[in-house]
Amino acid sequence: MKPPxxxxxxxxxxxLNRTVTVRDQGRSLVGGSPTRAIYLSRAAASMFAGRRLAVDRAGSGALVDKLLEIGMADPVLDTLPAADESDVTYVVPTYGRPQSLDRLLASIGPHKSVIVVDDASPDPSEARRIAAAAGARFIALPKNLGPAGARNAGLRLVHTTYVVFVDNDMVVTDGAVATLLRHFVDPRVALVAPRVIGLQLSTRVNWISRYEDARSSLDLGPTPATVRPRARVSWVSTAFVVARVEALGAGFNDGMRVGEDVDLVWTLVEQGWRVRYEPAATSAHEHRVTLSDWAKRKAFYGTGGHALALRHPGNIAPAILAPWSVGVIVALLAQRAWSVPLALGISAVAAVRISRKLSRHEHPLRIGIKLTATGVAASLSQTMALLTRHWWPIAVLGSIVSRRVRQATIAAAVLDVVLDYRRTKPQLDIVRFGIARRADDLAYGAGLWLGALRGHSTAALRPDIRGRR
Structure with a gap:
């Protein structure tokens, strides 16, 4: 369904978010996700009050909408009106884990509309008892459908304007739903997700849990964002989300047992809806803390890449590069005396060519240099991810026969750990953090390759090289 x-x-x-630099007396904006430069008319620039822009005059609404779409601006949360929490139904898919279900329903609280969908557990009686004690409606499916099918079964029974999907290994924190509901004052918003943090359980603390607290696959960071393919935040987990029921249609793809959340988000965006990530609201997730369970889950996530590549060609690409940035990377990977001068030369040419497209800006070359530098940094980061995560089987084989591949792979593996350790500041020493970081990537990459082999396709493994900037 298309948005209104x-x-x-x-x-x-x-x-304007922190990615945006304002130039030319407010007429040039550089930033967004992915990074770009736009030029405003004097009338448009005059609508801003500092870095804020309100819908209060002709044309301002269209500009606000544009800034949201390209990831340059985010709603000011405390200016958004409160929504009616009574117009919400919680849908809880569950399979086993009755103690976790009990904990979740307690966190939701009394006097809420809740539907618990048991996904053909071996013995659903305990889940039925817990749901009844909490005043929730209980549905037992005759056969196991997976998370997508279980959520859809609950969605078909929802009669409120909004639905909260929440897994039974989550805990709903106070005020989270109310905070997320504020975003639906934007009529194009279909789904909003909170930041997922680790559930603090004193009996389950070890080096894996400390790594997950800092580097969970579900934790998308402290910065709000518009969610869309190829952006800084390109997906959100539906372990806990609030959604507009009319936007969901039939809901998730029943045939997907992994990646169904990414598929839903990208489908909504393709239809013209907006998806938001709002870290001012948090929810807590019970992370896997045994090494085998944790690694299997990471690999399981990776296997979803193949199906996503078929349904959303290009969006799942492990790297998105411009031809000139490929030249820079190839030059640096060659590790020759001429590598750095050549990389600088290619970057300089790219900066000049980009600046020629920015003739309306007062300092086009300065902006061109910034965009090029941002592109080089992003390309280096993606190359490190290719070597250590998406293409690690190739990197390992290459390291056996090539000293330069070996040096590049080792450098990428070490530098990635150092940078990530500084960024996340985990409650863990860097050695064990580094081991967990590399194990995380090895498991995910193995799952990605397994999915590609099963599907007889390399679509999820191929980078996207685009000529247009």
Whole structure:
């Protein structure tokens, strides 16, 4: 279903996010996700109050909408009106784990509309008892459908405007749903997700749990974002989300047992809906802390790449590179005396060519250099990920026969750990963090390759090299 054509309401206010640099007396904006430069008319630039822009005059609504779409601005949360929490139904898919279900329902609280969908557990009686004690409606499926099918079974029984999907290994924190609901004042918002943090359980603390607290696959960081393919935040987990029921249609793809959340998000975006990530709201997840369970889950996530590549060609690419940035990477990987000068030369040419497209800006070359530097940094980061995560089987084989491949792979593996350790500041020493980081990538990469081999396709493994900037 396509979103309504309704405009953003008067008073809706956004603020340029930290990625954006303002130049030329407010007429040039450089940033967003992915990074770009836009040029405003004097009238448009005059609508801003500092870095904020409100929908309060002709044309401002269209500009606000554009800034949201390209990831340059985010809604100012405390200016958004509160929503009616009574117009929400919770759908809880569950399979076993009755103690976790009991904990979740207690965190949701009393007097809420809750549907518990048992996905053909071997013995659903305990889940039925717990749901009844919490005042929740209980549905037992005759056969196991997986998370997508179980959520859809619950969705078909929802009669409220909004639905909260929440897995039974989650805990709903106070105020999270109310915070997420604020975003639905934007009529194009279909789904909003909170930040997922680790559930603190004193009996389950070890080096894996400390790594997950800092580097969980579900934790998308402290910065709000518009969620869309190829952006800084390109997906959100549906372990806990609030969604507009009319936007979901039939819901998740029943045939997907992994990656169904990514598929839903990308389908909504393709239809014209907006998806938001709001870290001001948090929810807690019970991480896997035994090495075998943790590694299997990481590999399981990786196997979903093949199906996503078939349903959303290009969006799952492990790297997105411009031809000139490929030249820079190849030059640096060659590790010759001429590598750095050649890489600098290619970057300089790219900066000049980009600046020629920015003639309306007062300092086109300066902006061109910034965009090029950002592109080089992103390309280096993606190359490190290719060597240590997506293409590690190739990197290992290459390291056996090539000293340069071996040096590049080792450098990428070490530098990635150092940078990530500084960024995440885990409650863990760097050695064990590094071991967990590399094991994380090895497991995910193994799952990615397994999915590709099963599907007889390399679509999820191929980088996307695009000529247009």
């Amino acid at each position: 054509t309704a405009l953003l309401p008067p008073g809706f206010t956004v603020e």
